[in-house]
Amino acid sequence: MFRWILGGRDAQRGVEMNSVLRIGEEQPRNWFTELQVLKGHFDIVRFLVQIDDLRYASAGDDGLLLVWNIETGEKLQEMRGHSQQITAMVPLTRVSRDTTHTWLVSASSDRSLSLWDPDTGNRVQTISDLQSSVKCLLVLERLDVWVSGGAELCGWNIDFQLQCQRQNHSDTGITALVELPKNCIAAAMDKEIVIYRLTASTDLSLTLAEVRCLSDHQDNIRTLIPVNDGMFASGSHVGELILWDSVDWNILAYEHILWEESQADAPSEIRLGAGPKPCEMSIQHLTTDGTLILAAVGSGLYVYSVVTKTVVAYRRVAHDSNILHTMLLELMSCSEDGSVRMWEMQDLPLPAEAASAGFFGMWSFGRSRKPAEPPCRKTPEAPSIRILEPTGDLIGHSGAIQMFLSFGERGLVTCSTDHQMILWKNGERQSHLRSLALFNKLEASDGL
Amino acid sequence: MIGSPDVVAFTKEDENGEANADPWALPDEFSVPLYSPANSNPWAKTSYAKFTKDxxxxxxxxxxxxxxxxxxxxxxxxxxxxxxxxxxxxxxxxxxxxxxxxxxxxxxxxxxxxxxxxxxxxxxxxxxxxxxxxxxxxxxxxxxxxxxxxxxxxxxxxxxxxxxxxxxxxxxxxxxASECLKTGNRRAFAKELQRKLQDLEYTRFVLRKEEGLQREAAPPGIYSPHAVEKANELANVEKSIYEHRDLLRQISSYPSRPRRDPHAAPCHKCLTECLSEYEELLDKYGTLDDALKPAAGGRVPAGKLIKARSAKCFDKRLKTLSELCxxxxxxxxxxxxxxxxxxxxxxxxxxxSRRLDRALRRKQHVTNFLFEEDLGENSKDEGETAMPVCALNHAADLRLMRPPPIVLCSQPLELEALRILDPSDPASEISYSQESDLRPGRSRLESSPSDQTLESSEDTKCSFSSDRSAEGPMNGEHSLASARSEPADPDLIFDPDLTPDGEPNMDPERRSTSECTTAGEDEAENGGDETPVSPQEDSASREFREKGEGQGDSASLEVREEGEGHGDSASLEVREEGEGQGDSASLEVREEGEGQGDSASLEVREEGEGQGGGAEMEPESSLVQLDTACCMAQDDFLYEAAVPDGLHGSPPPTPPSAVINQEPQASLPLQGDYTVGSPRLEAPTAELGLLPPGTTEDSTSRGGVSDGSDCTMSVSAGSDRAGSPLCYGGGMTLRQRKKAGQGALKFVRQYPFAVQALWCLLSGRTLVVLGSEEGSVRRLVSALALFVPGPGRCGERVQAWLSCPFTLADLHRWKLIGLQRVASPLGSCMLHSLSRYSRYISVLDADQKTLRCPPYRGTLLANVADHRTSVRRGSTFSLHVRSTLGGLASKAFLLAFTHHLHLPVCPGEGPEAVEARRQGFLQDQLGLGPEDGQILLYLSRLVAQQYLRPSPGAATPSFTFNYTTSLLYKI
The missing domain is CATH 3.30.450 (Beta-Lactamase)
Structure with missing residues (x-):
């Protein structure tokens, strides 16, 4: 078992606190200098889905789906229909001839599924009176099929016709779905990952067959993501990160974050705290770019390389409370503390050697479980481990930030429990756009 | 001494008459001296009159x-x-x-x-x-x-x-006024004549009867002395009748007479009415035929007998003026x-200042929203008011009143120069008609009052038609000018922008020559009749008045704060104080510093006139504005446009390397429909729950009752604005402005970090005034509200008193917030939000007198927020501030609408080059440091946003900020 033994909390805190505090008011590299508060929801906004380059949809506990323009912040469509909170929303893109059209599939606690056209705001299809509410949705574009997971796993064709259904016997139902090669899907249920295989029979009907059940996690699986064609990853509530082979569903790596018990000299109240609470090492969110996995562990961030099977960068306390969503492309994380922070991987500062040397000396690597084939593991040398250094933060929400969605240079949307969304933009770019618009208008209206 | 030239005036002017060397310096009338000059008091000379106001x-x-x-x-x-x-x-x-x-x-x-x-x-x-x-x-x-x-x-x-x-x-x-009096008088006179004629005819009737009786009684051929007397009397009466008929005819010809007075402003409607009346009278009494006919069988004229000799004695009571008319x-x-x-x-x-202010503002539709109240609907304005020619409000007969030209020089009005300035505008043509014998050197002799050419330009020609008054004020002025030995500075006749119909491209050379010659000619003149006197001493009465104004801090006796509505007496002040709360919409009237409660009807009428007049003059004025605003469209518009900027003291532009001389891409036609995107069209959103202007009078004192207890109010609800004491935009009265000015002045004098606070407001950083005492917070907020750019028509961007935690959206919506400091869980929550959003706000702690904000090292605001200023009166300061802000607004306009400062000139140019050019413009052209540049960037962004105002349903405007460190300033 590979333990991420993170040293004494106080020593750790010393380093971390300093660096967290270093996000000063001066943030020269933070280019989000303009914001726009988007109001429209009446309850927690939980989901953001990109529709195309310019539009995205938001959904939340008020059962509303809103379509927004990222450039102007305009609300383009308001799609009402669900009577209860929305539990999942995915885009459904269909390429027909030259045109690409994207619909939105939404699932709600009112046990209904709806298909929306974001161009018109119409509800194109709806299925109500499901046996249970759907918790996750997965679109298999190759097969023109989409799958909903909840208490049961259902396969639907593109026309909203139920193709197949499989009952589960777990309490919580399916919380996450991942598409695997060879028409397989992995569904996370409680502590298990169940692999199903979809087979299209000759009469074009689909069948779902359970192929395998992987029950290596010791606690509830919180997140399940595909990493690349060859592997997928899952994270559990107690900080287990398992890399799976996508094809034969073997464990490629099993990492477990464990706090070392406080040293003897640690203050007693900390010891009384009896180590970390489970939520402090719960893997809330995983993102990947194929080679690196960014894991949000409690309020900390860890960058794990699937190549070297090691942690390449980390920050133990990246936020003041649990991290809810992360992004690896530009290292960003958002948290229950209502802030978005931007990070950069930096080499550990050398002056801090005294502290960090001792600290890193305490890393120990081991495996308690035998893997199918032990990955060639290099003991990470101290210099190769880097720290995540904050480059900026976005403060605006007064509640936990549930999710964010980046549109690159066009901006970033965050949604929060305070019922608002904030559109963060590059002020300079916006001012340039405004000038363009201004002179266009001048020209169009032939003068002032 | 009557009519004799007063030498004191000239010597006095000589003392003061140091030549104004700097052509860009403002003359006395426009500059607010921030520091007391050691030697002179510019207003001293006017200050010893025995009356308190004009x-x-x-x-x-x-x-x-x-x-x-x-x-x-x-x-x-x-x-x-x-x-x-x-x-x-x-x-x-x-x-x-x-x-x-x-x-x-x-x-x-x-x-x-x-x-x-x-x-x-x-x-x-x-x-x-x-x-x-x-x-x-x-x-x-x-x-x-x-x-x-x-x-x-x-x-x-x-x-x-x-x-x-x-x-x-x-x-x-x-x-x-005179015309009105005279019209009334002519009518009254005709009526009087009519009465007199009636009486005379009756007398004649009676006399004839008596004479007839006597003739019958007396033997033929013999005339008794009594009969002779009667006959004489009758003859007298008949002569008198003839005379009066003639008078009647004369007076009837009055309306149709050609007027020699070019200033006469007769109301044609009145004249027509009079004329018809006269004709009626003439029909009745003008003919002489019945005088020959015996009245037997005819009508018996009504009337009373009048004595043959009317008593022209001193005991006779003369008619009063109101009877005469x-x-x-x-x-x-x-x-x-x-x-x-x-x-x-x-x-x-x-x-x-006021006129200049308005003239400028009318031209700056695009930027008006920044700092100025809305000229909007009640554009009834002095100056360009279309005044009714007739005091009786014959609305049909409106006429565009040409506003008095504003001349930015200590030189008196140069009519000749002005005439050359606006040759295009026939209405504004001004010419002399001076007596030829007095002006031998003059080529244009318009001596004859009956000169037909006068009729063409009768309206506004400035002439002195009466013979001996030819060396009227103008000459006097010239002589004054020459005596003062002040060179006529061409550049001080201020730019065409300000003289309402000026030509923008009028070159100074031309102006100067014309003016010089005029002055030179006029030097020969001597103001014979007009005896200007310059009082020198600082009068005690003036100072007394100053103190009477109730200014707490008027310890200094300098009588320099003259921006006030008048040297108004304390009684006026009291009257202003006593003004009602829900007072009428005729703000303009109040603005003029008068609390004339007794002329309500007049005010109403004025309103109406103003409206009609405004509508009528619209086309012309917009044309004129275009003319002057279009300079930006020209190739080197940068320099052109910078010329008027001289008003604000910016140095004459020099072409720096960063500025290109050629307008990139298409030279955008800035002329055109000037009203497109006019900010006055701004429709207040219903969500804001706007109050009609004027209903929220200054309620600083009452406000505490209304929303002191609204801790539970929803932050996002617009209702809390109802308690706001501030009413900006069209609703801000003079009194409010004065109070705000006073407050701002006090703020500036009290807090050494005032300049930082003002910078925050002007650069768009929300300022939170934190305090536990509501009154002081509200005072501070209303004082600082003067500096909030684009406060909205009803001060939507200002929240005077907030007692619940705020959100980011509030920071965005309000640029100035008064926040209650409470010692409770709610208070800690509020402090939490304060610290949480500290990057977006500056916090002015009214209790501890600290300010936490980014450092400001600029110089732009030093002129406004100098705690050593010797300005004492709120309204003066308010004007001063407004002029400074007006300058900023025009610069922001320039920045916002200058193409190459925002967009690349050639395809290959990156944003860095544009940015560099913009910075170069700010630094080299406008001479602004980075922090001052932020002000302009913010203002120009507001201008752009306002201009691009999205459709009503569009998203909320965005909120721009930057990440800088803040410092804590202490008193």
Whole structure:
């Protein structure tokens, strides 16, 4: 078992606190200098889905789906229909001839599924009176099929016709779905990952067959993501990160974050705290770019390389409370503390050697479980481990930030429990756009 | 001493007359001296008059008692103080230059009515420290000697320059009043004649009857002495009838007579009415035939018998002015005069600033929203008001009043120069018609009053038609000017932008030459009649008034804060205080510093007139504006546009390397429909729950009751704004502005970090005023609200008192927030939000007197927020601030609408190059440091946003900020 033994909390805190505090008011590299508060929801906004380059949809506990323009912040469509909170929303893109059209599939606690056209705001299809509410949705574009997971796993064709259904016997139902090669899907249920295989029979009907059940996690699986064609990853509530082979569903790596018990000299109240609470090492969110996995562990961030099977960068306390969503492309994380922070991987500062040397000396690597084939593991040398250094933060929400969605240079949307969304933009770019618009208008209206 | 030139004036002017070397420096009237100059007090010379404020005096040269004052406007003995009205009446009546000729001209058997034209004269009285514009007019009275009663109306002021420089406007207004009086008088006179004729005919009827009886009684051929007497009497009566008929005919010809007075402003409607009336009368009485017929069987004329000899004795009671004129006309005239008095009340500096301010603002539709109240609907305005020609409000007969040109120089009005300035505008053509014998060197001789050419440009030509008054005010001014030995500085005749119909491309050379020649010619003139006097001493009375103003801090006796509505007396102040809360929409009237409660009807009427006039003059004014605003479209518009900027003290532009000389891409046509995107169209969103302007009067004191307890209110609800004491935009009254100015002044003087606070507001960083005491927080907020750019029509961007935690959206919506400091869980929550959003806000702690904000090292605001300023009065400071902010707004306009400062010139240019160019513009052209540049960038962004105002349903505007560190400033 590979333990991420993170040293004494106080020593750790010393380093971390300093660096967290270093996000000063001066943030020269933070280019989000303009914001726009988007109001429209009446309850927690939980989901953001990109529709195309310019539009995205938001959904939340008020059962509303809103379509927004990222450039102007305009609300383009308001799609009402669900009577209860929305539990999942995915885009459904269909390429027909030259045109690409994207619909939105939404699932709600009112046990209904709806298909929306974001161009018109119409509800194109709806299925109500499901046996249970759907918790996750997965679109298999190759097969023109989409799958909903909840208490049961259902396969639907593109026309909203139920193709197949499989009952589960777990309490919580399916919380996450991942598409695997060879028409397989992995569904996370409680502590298990169940692999199903979809087979299209000759009469074009689909069948779902359970192929395998992987029950290596010791606690509830919180997140399940595909990493690349060859592997997928899952994270559990107690900080287990398992890399799976996508094809034969073997464990490629099993990492477990464990706090070392406080040293003897640690203050007693900390010891009384009896180590970390489970939520402090719960893997809330995983993102990947194929080679690196960014894991949000409690309020900390860890960058794990699937190549070297090691942690390449980390920050133990990246936020003041649990991290809810992360992004690896530009290292960003958002948290229950209502802030978005931007990070950069930096080499550990050398002056801090005294502290960090001792600290890193305490890393120990081991495996308690035998893997199918032990990955060639290099003991990470101290210099190769880097720290995540904050480059900026976005403060605006007064509640936990549930999710964010980046549109690159066009901006970033965050949604929060305070019922608002904030559109963060590059002020300079916006001012340039405004000038363009201004002179266009001048020209169009032939003068002032 | 009457009429003798007063040498004191010239010596005085010589002392003060150091030449103004810097052509860009502002003359005294426009600059607010922030520091007391060691040597001089610019207003001292006006300060020892015995009256407290300007007033209008109506006097009569009574044939019984000589010159006597009849009426002052305002009709308040306190105004005149110890000023000797009798003496002054004597003086002003003694300079009557009406070409009046009374009596029988040779060769004519009947008495002639003399149709004299009004005369206008400016005179000074050094002893009294008074100067007056004197307008003489003649009214007809059948009982008066020669049928004429000379009157005069005088505008009495302690400030000579005020009269001189507004001579034209005064002339216009008084002519209007005079015309009204005269029209009424002619009608009354005709009616009187009619009555007299009736009586005469009745008398004749009676006499004839008696004579007939006597003739029958007496033997034929023998005339008893009694009969002879009766016959004589009858003859006399008949002669009298003839005379009166002739008079009637004369007076009937009055309306159709060609006027020689170019300033005469007759109302055609009135004249038409009179004319028809006269014709009716003439039909009735004009014919002589019935005089020959015996009245037997005919009608018996009604009337009363009149004695053959009417008593022309001194015991006879002369008619009062209101009897002389029709009562309606008299009332209307008094109305006009009252309005005139109100219009001219206030210091010249104040009037100029206000006019300049408005003239500028009218041109800056695009940026007006930033700092100014909305000119919007109630564009009734002095200056370009279309005033009714007739005081009786004949609305159909509106006429565009040309505003008095604003001349930015210490030189008095140069009419000649102005005439050249606007040759295109026939309405504004000004020409002299001076007496030829007095002006031998002049080529243009328009000596003859009956010159036909006068008719074409009768309207506004400035001429002195009455013979001896030819060396009227103008000459006096010139002589003054020359005596002062101030060179006529061409550049000080300020730019075409400000003279309302100026030509933008008028080159200074031309102006200068024309002006110089004018001045040179005029040097020969000598102001004979007008005797300007310059009072020198600082009068104690003035200072007393200053103190009476109730300014707590007027420890210094410098009498320099003249921006006030007037040297207004404490009583005026009280009246202003007493103004109602929900008062009418006629803010303009109040703005003029008058609390005239007694002329409500007049105000209403003015409103109406203003509206109509505004509509009428719209096309022309917009045309003119285009003319001046279009300079930006020209190739090197940068330099062109920078010229007016000189007003704000920016250095003459030098072409720096960063600025390209050629307009990139298409030269955008900035001319065109000037009203597109006009900010006045802004529709207040319903969500904001806007209050009609004026309903939220200053309720600083009451506000505590209304929303002191609203801890539970929803932050996002607009309702809490109802308690806001601030009403900006169109709703801000003079009093509010004065109070705000006072507050701002106090703030600036009290807090050394005021400049930082103002910078925060102006650069768009939300300022939170934190305090536990509501009153002080509200005061601070209303003081600082002056500096909130684009406060919205009703101050939507300002939240005076908030007692619950705020969100980011609030920070965005409100740029200035008064926040309650409470010691409770709620308070800690609030402090939490304060620290959480600290990057977006600056916090001014009213209790501990600290300010936490980013450092500001700029110089732009030093002029405004200098705690050592010696400005003492709130309204002065308010004007000062507004002028500074106005300057900023125009610079922001320039920045926002200059193409190459925002967009690449050539395809290959990256954003860095554009950015560099923009910075270069800010630094090199405008001379601004990075922090000052932020102000302009913010303002120009607001301008752009306003211009691009999205459709009503669009998203909330965005909120821009930057990540900088804040410092804590302590007192």
């Amino acid at each position: 007033f209008i005096l109506i006097s009569e040269f009574s044939e019984q008692v000589g010159p006597q004052p009849l009426l002052t406007i305002p009709d308040d003995p306190a105004v005149c103080g110890t000023f000797d009205l009798n003496y002054f009446s004597l003086r002003i009546m003694s300079v009557d230059y009406q070409a009046s000729f009374v009596g029988h001209p040779p060769g004519s058997g009947y008495p002639r009515l003399s149709f004299v034209e009004d005369s206008r004269v400016v005179l000074g009285d050094s002893k009294e420290g008074a100067f007056a514009y004197v307008h003489h007019l003649t009214l007809y009275d059948l009982e008066a000697r020669g049928f004429v009663r000379p009157f005069c109306m005088a505008y009495v002021s302690a400030d000579e320059r005020k009269i001189m420089m507004q001579f034209e406007e005064l002339t216009h207004r008084f002519s209007q 029709d009562e309606t006309f008299y009332g209307a005239t008094v109305g006009v005069l009252k309005e005139t008095e109100r219009f001219f009340s206030g210091d010249l500096c104040y009037q100029y």
